[in-house]
Amino acid sequence: MHERALHTRATLIRAAAEVFEECGYHGAGINRILTKAGVTAGAMYFHFKSKESLARAVMLEQATDVTLPQQPQGLQQLVDVTLALARELQSNTLLRAGVRLAVDQGGPAVQDDTVYMWWAERFREELVAARREGELLASVDDAEFANVLVAAFTGTQLKSQFSTGWADLPLRIMSLWRYLLPGIATPEAAARITLDSERRLPWE
Amino acid sequence: MHERALHTRATLIRAAAEVFEECGYHGAGINRILTKAGVTAGAMYFHFKSKESLARAVMLEQATDVTLPQQPQGLQQLVDVTLALARELQSNTLLRAGVRLAVDQGGPAVQDDTVYMWWAERFREELVAARREGELLASVDDAEFANVLVAAFTGTQLKSQFSTGWADLPLRIMSLWRYLLPGIATPEAAARITLDSERRLPWE
Structure with missing residues (x-):
């Protein structure tokens, strides 16, 4: 993926996290996420086909910003x-x-x-x-x-x-x-x- | 409470449990619960003022149908x-x-x-x-x-x-x-x- 596409994807995930955190899965609206991200629906659909796929990405990438040790130690x-x-x-x-x-x-x-x-x-x-x-x-x-x-x-x-x-x-x-x-x-x-x-x- | 009122209350709780179990809290509709219970909105409001109070009753009375021992034993x-x-x-x-x-x-x-x-x-x-x-x-x-x-x-x-x-x-x-x-x-x-x-x- 080009750098710009990666940036858009990361921006979407972060905006979605804020909205899911505030409104829950059912309460979260795609438009609110797009507005917060400053991304168009077309740009979003290149990365995520639905609210569910965006939610799945937030769920799976939840630890992206957490610093954890690399080597298991016990x-x-x-x-x-x-x-x-x-x-x-x-x-x-x-x-x-x-x-x-x-x-x-x-x-x-x-x-x-x-x-x-x-x-x-x-x-x-x-x-x-x-x-x-x-x-x-x-x-x-x-x-x-x-x-x-x-x-x-x-x-x-x-x-x-x-x-x-x-x-x-x-x-x-x-x-x-x-x-x-x-x-x-x-x-x-x-x-x-x-x-x-x-x-x-x-x-x- | 008269026996009939107690019966209505229990019927409502059981119908609400079925609908909450199926649809979750946000998805559950009062009308669906009333239809399932065969109870009017007026009769419901005598017992429960809102979906939230009905949900709270289901939550708090969750163990009503579970047989548990009376005396703690260890x-x-x-x-x-x-x-x-x-x-x-x-x-x-x-x-x-x-x-x-x-x-x-x-x-x-x-x-x-x-x-x-x-x-x-x-x-x-x-x-x-x-x-x-x-x-x-x-x-x-x-x-x-x-x-x-x-x-x-x-x-x-x-x-x-x-x-x-x-x-x-x-x-x-x-x-x-x-x-x-x-x-x-x-x-x-x-x-x-x-x-x-x-x-x-x-x-x-």
Whole structure:
């Protein structure tokens, strides 16, 4: 794609994220997105054929603006990635819109749970590293636990959204880890992990 | 309330559950609910002033048709209650509609998280019983864990809804417990707990 087309696509995704975040999937109007993006309908249809395909792009590209470490390293980094996501949800519009769409029962996730599988795979890679480092209990099935974690994170962010607008999400994610860690980490590894919602993340 | 008024109210809630379950909060029309219930608008307004108040009733009374044990007994019963809910979600329209509304980001839960607190309190009572029975680790904060469990259950049911229409929810809830139990139960108690998604529940 030419640079200009890429720019138009990115502008559309960002404008759509703002509108989906504000109005939800059903409430979002194409015209409002186009006005916000300053893009014509014709230019949009070159990239996205429908509101649904635009929503799917926002959902799948939700993590574009989130800085995450490149190399899997194990349990502390897995904890830290979930903490980073919890913090980003407080202010990152694209992530927030993408997550909102992913839990919308009338939205694109009903037909397509790719984004859940994507996060599960991201988390699983940290578990594979954790296994290599000797941090995991032998009983842990890494794919199973990765799915458990994605689901638990999803519900925790939704509940935090309703009760505090995500303000307490970092604390809630650390609460979740308090009860999940003993089920996956060796006692030695568990004792080394820091569950501090104020922690400065190594890659930031 | 007279018996007839109670009957009308219950009929409205059941009809509303069917329509919310099918169409979501925004898609549900009052007229469709009235037609299904065979109730006039005047009779409805005696009980519910708006679609929102009807939705709130469906959300809050979601467990009306679910048989749950009366006396808290501890960890096995806590596991079994979550298993019962997982199974009921496969076929119980009122529960399904109430849960659907509770996770709808444009629905009544945005203003009112009472139903989440209600479940957390129900789960906490089992943890109090578990503590009395010596099943809990000293480190467990029962209110904190009850909230973790509500959030984790919520996300697990949502993900199961998207990927299999709740078909795999009992298995997924047992997966969740596999990783949560070591964080709350003494090793002796954990060894006694049955995590079997096919388990016949004692109160059924």
